[in-house]
Amino acid sequence: MAEMKPPRGSGSPRRTPPRAAHPLLPMLLAAPLFDAGSERRPLTPRERQKLANAATRLQLPAGHVIYREGDPAESVFINGGGVIVSYKELPSGQRRVAGFRFYADLFGLAEHGSYVNTTRAVTAVTVFRIPAATIVEILRHDAELHIQFLCKVVDGLREAQRKSIIVARRDAAGRVAMFIDLLRHLGDRKPLPSRIELPMTRADIGSYLNLTAESVSRACRRLSERGILAFDGEGARIVNRRRFEDLVAAL
Amino acid sequence: MAEMKPPRGSGSPRRTPPRAAHPLLPMLLAAPLFDAGSERRPLTPRERQKLANAATRLQLPAGHVIYREGDPAESVFINGGGVIVSYKELPSGQRRVAGFRFYADLFGLAEHGSYVNTTRAVTAVTVFRIPAATIVEILRHDAELHIQFLCKVVDGLREAQRKSIIVARRDAAGRVAMFIDLLRHLGDRKPLPSRIELPMTRADIGSYLNLTAESVSRACRRLSERGILAFDGEGARIVNRRRFEDLVAAL
């Protein structure tokens, strides 16, 4: 009765290759604060070069832990390609995924000198590491870049609030659909893709959505059965856009 | 069997008076980004004066809507005293409370020139309104204040993440306890208070915690029955600190 469902099993770290627009220079993309209508303004080549001069470029394999919660925060990071997961380890040993960081995302902002989350590479990634003291000095002397930085942090705040909205739904299928829609809108792709990569595990997705991996699995199956999404090896394809968007908007 | 529970009913907007440290000047309090050990540095009198010169001071009654989601974002705001709730209206008519803003909190940051949430005064409040163009100009020319601003935004990001952790709990009583603990730690009060004001409605608390007002009510009753908290008119008192902290830490 169940249609052919391509199981996903994979015994090891993921290996989706990162794809970066301009692999050698760090990039930030953030929505502007006050200028209505204006599109995301990317960093200028000069600004990127200024960051690059202060940054160390790292290539890390999937599974690599970039920093741990509580470590002294000596650097901030910019994702140069690939997917990174940010999470908290709870006393019970459980993980709570705070979010995923994609290309041009900023992460590693500290509180009182320590990192608040642990971050781990989901796929192979490129990251730019910038010493904290250096970035403060750069921002102090470059008001324009400072504002871009501020915009990016505000972006992070919006994402956290969007997450709250998603998690507030009670139906697991709706949460998964909204999660996929969230990923779909990342990076400002002009034609919204109909296929979305899901390199993270079901457990990671579930931890982000406040669901168990089992519930995520069941939700995916229901979405398949309803003809809304199709799940293949490491991604999902939107089968019926109408119903998908209706489900996402159904709040 | 149920012990005397002072019901809370109140037919109208709340009227808890705001208490501000220095009512005439705007204030921001934010944890520093990288300096380990250093306490929250408040704004200097000069910085406060600079903001005050650009700000309009407003006194608003409880229930007053400060701005609505989607309005053109012409100003940013600093809470000068009182409690403000920030929420989103969903198509279904439901509300999702994003958070509460207290003294020295910053709010009204836009995305693409529009406000993303609606904010409403829970109690009578004092707010400082600063035109967007002005604040950008100030930050552009005052790197130190700009960094304070950035710290405050990062603070907001942390709060949103803490909310995610709270909401991830399954038991309603635990969520309510963590919510009360969150409020307890606001403002950096030296001796943590054993009584916490709850000027917002059960529905608002529930919306913040992803619970119905009924569930909040039941959770409060259970916390009473277990001798952990006592609820009076518009607040809660910690009866057994040990068990309260155990419950809050139980993750």
Add this chain to the structure above:
DNA sequence: CGAATGATTGAATAGCATCAAGGACCGTGG
């Protein structure tokens, strides 16, 4: 006093978590 708002309580339902088991895939080592 009557209307409105908010809080509380009760009973039935719906939905996810839990526990348990099985299967698919990958890398490794004999």
Add this chain to the structure above:
DNA sequence: CCACGGTCCTTGATGCTATTCAATCATTCG
């Protein structure tokens, strides 16, 4: 080449807990 262990995904049966629907009570305001 193939068997093995590990990781991840899937599926099933059961129990628990918040939601829902409904009713009641308290308080404030006109």
